[in-house]
Amino acid sequence: CLVFIPIMLSFCLIALDLCDSTDCGQPALNTRIVGGQDAPAGFWPWQVSLQRSSHFCGGSLINNQWVLTAAHCFPSTNPSGVTVHLGLQSLQGSNPNAVSRSIVKIIIHPGYSSSTLENDITLLMLASPVNFNDHIAPVCLAAASSTFYSGTNTWVTGWGNIGSGVSLPAPQNLQEVQIPIVGNRRCKCSYGASSITDNMVCAGLLEGGKDSCQGDSGGPLNKVGTMKTDFSFFFK
Secondary structure (H helix, E strand, O other), X not given: OEEEEEOOOHHHHHHOOOOOOOOOOOOOOXXXXXXXXXXXXXXXXXXXEEEOOOEEEEEEEXXXXXXXXXXXXXXXXXXXXXXXXXXXXXXXXXXXXXXXEEEEEEEEOOOOOOOOOOOOOEEEEEOOOOOOOOOOOOOOOOOOOOOOOOOOEEEEEEOOOOEOOEOOOOOOEOEEEEEEEEOHHHHHHHHOOOOOOOOXXXXXXXXXXXXXXXXXXXXXXXXXXXXXXXXXXXXX
16 A cells, blocks of 8 residues: 655754754665565664654654654653664664663644644654764755655665554564655545645555555655665655
């Protein structure tokens, strides 16, 4: 099936002094399991796990103290009880490179609508900055003028369910899957014209089989270039 993703990033670009493009989106550990499901350790160093005793959403590190995620992951701006885990490869196994931070501030996009999921974007301020290394690094955000062509291959990452009601099996390693961008006109035929706006981009396979699922919300849709990730958006 298809997933649709908001691309309203102007709010985030204005709110923060984001990372320089030469320092972001460049995984130091550039190895990949072709056709596999487990993501190679360190290949998506901006991926974070948001947890309230257990994983509930993903997110992306955008500089050393801010994480970008989905607004629908946070029904309120109370940061109590939420922990951000960075450098995490597995939810249950050993994670020698992982660090965690509490959240001191939640900024929900002022134009977010819980009914239409328009502007489904939230910023999280970490309690203290993190140090970048091979397993923790910021993602590059797309420019407001970016164009997303139908058929462009992207990568979905997260720790979400692997099927309807089917949890990721132990040790719950970070997963990756490749899916193409789908044109909004075609996407509107599947979801209805009123459901897809100009602030959203669709990605997925019409025949299904590769997708994001519950628990992947807030995590990135990555377009990988020769040297860096060019854009990252967030699942609905």
